[in-house]
Each structure stands twice: as structure tokens, then as C-alpha cells.
Amino acid sequence: MDQPEYHIPVMLSECITGLAIDPEGIYLDLTFGGGGHTREILKSLKGGHLYGFDQDEDAAANAPEDPRFTFVQANFRDLKRYLRLYGVAKVDGMLADLGISSHQIDQPERGFSTRFEGELDMRMNQGSGLTAKEVLNTYEEGQLHKIFGIYGEVKNAKTLARQVVSERASQPFESIAGFRDLLKKFAPRGKEYKYFAQVFQALRIEVNDELGALEEMLLQAKEILKPNGRLVVMSYHSLEDRLVKNFMAKGKFHGELEKDFYGNPVRPFEPITRKALVAGEEELARNNRARSAKLRVAKRL
Template identity: 60%
Template sequence: MDLQNTYHEPVMLAECLEGLNIRPDGTYVDVTFGGGGHSRAILERLTTGRLLVFDQDPDAAANSDALKADPRFTFIAANFRHLKRYLKLHKVEKVDGILADLGVSSHQINTPERGFSTRFDADLDMRMNPNSEKTAREVLNVRSAGELQRILGMYGEVHNAKTAAEAIFSARHNTPIETVNDLKSLLLRYAPKHRENKYFAQVFQALRIEVNDELSVLEEFLMQSPEVLNPGGRLVVMSYHSLEDRLVKNFIQKGKFDGDVEKDFFGNEIKPLKSVTRKPVEASTEEVARNSRARSAKLRIAEKP
């Protein structure tokens, strides 16, 4: 098996490429390089075109080494919330397509010391960028009970967020919560019977979103996307949970994240993108059987008029 598939098998690869509507001489951005599966496939379709990719994870940067000799390829070691700034630094004013595959890569989940997975005991880290300061350990041991309740309830949709937050707040005064198993052992009594794994997954999702500021990052990225797209350029975003998908859906449909779409004096809707797909694209049964990560993926495609 090749490197990109051992690192992270790209989800809905064909659907993403079709959504981008790639021109061989176009300029494209993959803001979540990861294992590079999507990026390699985009490069294969370019002749004189250009691909710029973002990733803040040093492991992803190392994974891009084989492509760095390609003059069409540019790796940007940064968070994609800085999309416009880094495109400008690389003298790119407009692009023809932007791809974002949100969430955690298989590599990150399967690397125990990163602390993303409930399957391995490790320090509670969960940083997408190992050089950033905030960790899951810091969130659990420093935040107030009220803040912990907000994080668990809002980002993990944990049904007993208040009870779980109070248990964490109380327990840490005796012993700091340092590892994955510390947290699981503490919360096991509050998890629904026979649904413990799903419960822990919700708790971990909440912490990961908080540690990496994921929803704010997504909002900032979406707001910048229409500004850097050429007319006819495509935005292709794949999300893995309802919080992300709701933001993407609202922005495409309304040009903002809540409230009703704004209209001009003549009653025309003011929104920077138009939806290409009426409903989100989902992975085929065959792909889900091959790659379980594809099960929750929702792909939305929009175009700049």
C-alpha cells in the first residue's frame, strides 16, 4: 500500500475532484493536506496549473516532502484560518477551487501519543499543531465547571454535560487528569450502558474542537473563501459532524452563519456563493465498507457566480 493510504485514505476522492471541476491550467488550494491523497489526485489533473496546500501538522509537512520538487506544488505550514494572508504572500490573488477535508486524519487518530483516540492510553494532548500551547489536559484541569459544561454540551452534544463537568471539576482537586485513561475511568460511571464508546467519542470531540478552536477556524476560512475564488471557482468542503456541516450549509445558503439571508433594495438575495449540490453528497456503501471514516462524511459544493 502506498504512503498516502497508510497515512490517511482520502474520503470521497472522486466526488471531491468532480466537485472542484478542475481545469488543467487552474490554481487550486487544498487547505487540509494531511496524507496528501486529495492533493496528489489534483496534481495529476494539472498541466500548467498550480496547487497550494495548507497544514499546520509537522507530520503532514514531512509527508509532503516527495512532492516539494514539483514546481506546481507549494506547501504552506500554517492554519487555514490564514488563507488570504498566505495566498498573498505567495503572490496568488485568485484561485479556481478550494478543497477542505475537515476533521482528524487517520494518522493523527492512530498515533497514540497525539491523544486524539479513546483506544490508546496517552497524555491528553489533541493538538492539531503540536507547537500550539493549549492542550486537552490544560482545558480539563484549568477551566471552570461552567466552561467545561459549555464545551461538552456545545461541541460534543453530551447529554449530561453538567454532571460530567462537575465530576471533572471535583476529581481534579485530588489528582490532575493527565491521560486518556484518567478521563475515561472518571467518566465511565456517567456513560450510558452499552454506548460507552459513543459517549467517550462525544467527549473527545468536544475537547478536540476546543483545543484547536475548530469552529472559529472554519468560520474564518469560509468567510475568506469567496474573496479568493475566481468567478466560476468552486468551494468543496467535507465535514464529519453536524456542527461543522451546519456552518458550511448556512454559509453557502445564506452567506452567513445564522439568521435569514440578506436582500438588496430590489429583493435579490445577497450571498457570495451558490450551491451546486441541493443536498450533501455522501459516500457510497462500498466506500463506507472499505473506509469507516467515510460513514459520517458530508460533502457540500458551492460556486462563485
Template identity: 60%
Template sequence: MDLQSTYHKPVMLQECLEGLQINPEGTYVDVTFGGGGHSRAILQQLTTGRLLVFDQDPDAAANAAEFKDDKRFTFIASNFRHLKRYLKLHKAEKVNGILADLGVSSHQINTPERGFSTRFDADLDMRMNPNSEKTAREVINTRSAAELQRILGMYGEVMNAKTAAEALSIARHKSSIETVNDLKSILMKYAPKHRENKYFAQVFQALRIEVNDELSVLEEFLTQAPEVLDVGGRLVVMSYHSLEDRLVKNFIQKGKFYGEVEKDFYGNEIKPLKSITRKPVEASQEEVTENPRARSAKLRVAEKV
């Protein structure tokens, strides 16, 4: 099986393309290249335009080899928190559209050794970038019970975060927690009956966000996006849980992540983006049936003013 076929189908592909309002001669950025599904569709609409893509995962870099002879295409092996720096490096300081699909790819989930899935026993890894140092194993075995409670409660919205954190803290004194099954065996007794899968999905989400610094990365990216967008340029962001969606929504509506929108001396709101989608766009029932991971996706579109 080739690498490309193990990646997920691009979620809400048509809606993303419509949100970007692609100009065939424009410059576009896909900051979450993954399997290249969205990027391929963008390239099909470009004539003399450019597409620059970001991904820190070496498997995604292997997928990008498919486009290596396309002069319109540039692959940037980096986290998209460095958006502005790399666009400047590649002489694309102003762009017409930016797409971000914040979901974990099916390929990452279905590769057991990456440790993203509750379905396989594997080392507790969960790194989007296999070259980074922090792993889920390190987080679980070295953080204080209070810190683990914060991670589970804030990032996973785990109801019994304190109990779970204390159980992990006690268990690791007997022996190091190394694998997915080690973690599950410790927490199984605290998982609500008949909702075990959802419970572990929340625990894994919390650890993954912490390991990859996902919310800070998203804030840094969103802050830079208006700076690199040309006037009238579009920002299209697809998020998969409420923590991400709240940050995206607040930044689009208020130009900041917390607090109320700032106003100038005349009472005009100071914010760099105008919301195009009054409420988030969700996948059709038909798409969700074909691609279950689209169920939780929320798409927001904004325009640089």
C-alpha cells in the same frame, strides 16, 4: 511503515474532483493536506496549473516532501484560517477551486501520543499543531465546571454535560487529570450502558474542537473563501459532524452563519456563493465498507457567483 501509509484514504475522492471541475491550467488550494491523497489526485489533472496546500501538522509537512521537486506544488505550513494572507504571499490571490476535508486523519488518531483516540492511554494532548500551547489536559484541569459544561454540551452534544463537568471538576481537586485513562476512569460511570464508545467519542470531539478552536477556524476560512475564489470557482467542503456541516450549509445558502439571508433594495439575495449540491453528498455503501470513516462525511459544493 512509511508515514504516508499511516494516513487515511482520501474520502469521496472522485466526488471531490468532480466538485472542483478542475481546469488543467487553473490554480487550486487544498487547505487540509494531511497524507496528500486528495492533492495527489488534483496534481494528476493539472498541466500548467498550480496547487497550494495548507497543513499545520509537522507530519503532513514530511509527507509534502514527496512533491518538493514539482514546480506546480507549494506547501504552506500554516492553519487554513490564514488562507487569504498566504495566498497573497504566494501570488495566488485568485484561485479556481478550494478543497477542505475537515476530518481528523487516521494518522493522527492512530498515533497514541497525540491523545486523539480513546483506544490508547496517552497524555491528554489533542493538538493538531503540536507547537500550539493549549492542550486537552490544560482545558480539563483549568476551566471552570460551567465552562467545561459548555464545551461538552455545545461541541460534543454530550447529554449529561453538567454531571460530567462537575465530576471532572471534583476529581481534579484530588489529583490532576493527565491521561486518556484518567479521564475515562472518572467518566465511565456516567457513560450510557452499551454506548460507552459513542459517549467517549462525543467527549473527545468536544475537547478536540476546543483545543484547536475548530469552529472559529472554519468560520474564518469560509468567510475568506469567496474573496479568493475567481468567478465560477468552486468551493468543496467535507465535514464530519453536524456542527461543522451546519456552518458550511448556512454560509453557502445565506452568505452568513446565523440569521436570514440579507437582500438588497430590489429584493435580490446578497450572498457570494451558489449551492451546487442541493443536499450533501454522502459516500457510497461500497466506500463506507472499505473505509468506515467515510460513513459520517457530508460533502457540499458551491460556486462563486
């Protein structure tokens, strides 16, 4: 089933250019979603093959019927395990468009957006356990403080965490509406929607362990990419982008770049883009989601 409105790919041409596609190569679209990137990659493949990963079962409906394509319903943190099932040891390129799809945001029952009424769910994989409701109703105050402060960069994270714990004692959080009523009391005047978005982002990252999954995927990229294979990653907030930038530049997430006895850098990747690429004015006018996107490209040494 073709759903062109499921999700509008951001910086599509830049992503495809970054992959430097070999028509006979093996490629991974690690965030399949609506299949926009996949369809564009398939235009350049002849004898090659493309594997599309997505943990959201809704995405499977968008899989093209094409002998050069295989859909894998799984989180990209498990990519090596699944590739082994298909007899794939090395690939020529991999693309990840991180974050959340327009489709997920626009489904009220998924609980990703403050625009709708619904349960506090936020699971990208609806078969997994932890929900946003459970985080709000069971996490200790210190954990909530950390989540709001680090993942959402919320200024009054400590106060908000304390109030969540206080209010849930008499009335557990069930719905988006109930939680939004609490957030209204703490949001800066005139910046309510930005504040809501920050808090929801924090909960979403925790529920889906997004940063943990990203780190695991990047470490596996080091193992499965062929020499000169391309790693193309698009992120939408500074926490993701920092991990991607450090890994592409140094081969690790923290600390300084290692050097050999002669002072040469020791790293698995070489960034192709010195700075992150951002969307142009024309695309920004067309697609507001592109505003926060940062695209980085590296090749395997």
C-alpha cells in the same frame, strides 16, 4: 516520503468532480494530511499550481516533489496571509476535508483516541499552546459544561463538568486512562465508546478552535475565489456542516438570506449540491470514517 496509509481520502472522486478543475488554474488543498486529494488534483493540472495547507508538521513528510505543488505548514485560517507571501490574490478552487486524519488518531502520543494510552494532548499543531489536559484541569465548570454540551452534544454535560472539577481538585488529569476511568461512570451502558468519542470530540474542537478556524477560512474564501471558482467542503459532524451549509446558502453563519429591492437573493455563493452528498455503500464498506461525512459544493457568484 509517500505514505498511502496516512489517511484514506473520503469521497475522493466526488471532491475532484466538485472542484471542476481547470488545468491552468490555481487550487488549494486546505487539509493536506496524507496528500491523497493533492495527488488526485495534480493529475488534472498542467500549467496550474496547487498549494497544500496543513498545520501538523507530520504532514510535511508526505509533500510530493512536484514543481506544480507548494506545501504550506499553516492553519487554513491564515490562508490569505500565506497566499500573499506567494503572490497569489485569487484562486480557482479550494478543498477542505475537515476534522481529524487517521494518522493523528492512530498516534497514541497525540492523545486523540481513547483506544490508546497517552497524554491528554489533542493539538493538531504541536507547536501551539493549549492542550486537552489544560482544558480539563483549568477551565471553570460552566466552560466545561458548554464545551461538552455544545461541541460534544453530551446529554449529561452538566453532571460530567461538575465531576471533572470535583476530581481534579485532589488529582489533576494527566493521562487518557485516568480520564477514561471517569467517563466510564457517566457513559450510557452499551454506548460507552460513542460517549467517549463525543467527549473527546468536544475537547478536540476546543483545543484546536476548529469552528473559529472554519468560520475564518470560509469568510476568506469569499474574497479569494474567482467568479465561478469552486468551494468544496467535507464535514464530519453537525456543527461544522451547519456552518458550511449556511455560509454556502446565505453568505453568513446565522440569520436569514438577504434580498435586494427586487427580491433577488444577495449572496456570494450558489450551492451546486442542494443537499449534502454522502458516501455510497461500497465506500462505507471500505472506510468506516466515511459514515459521518457530508460533502457540500458551491460556486462563487
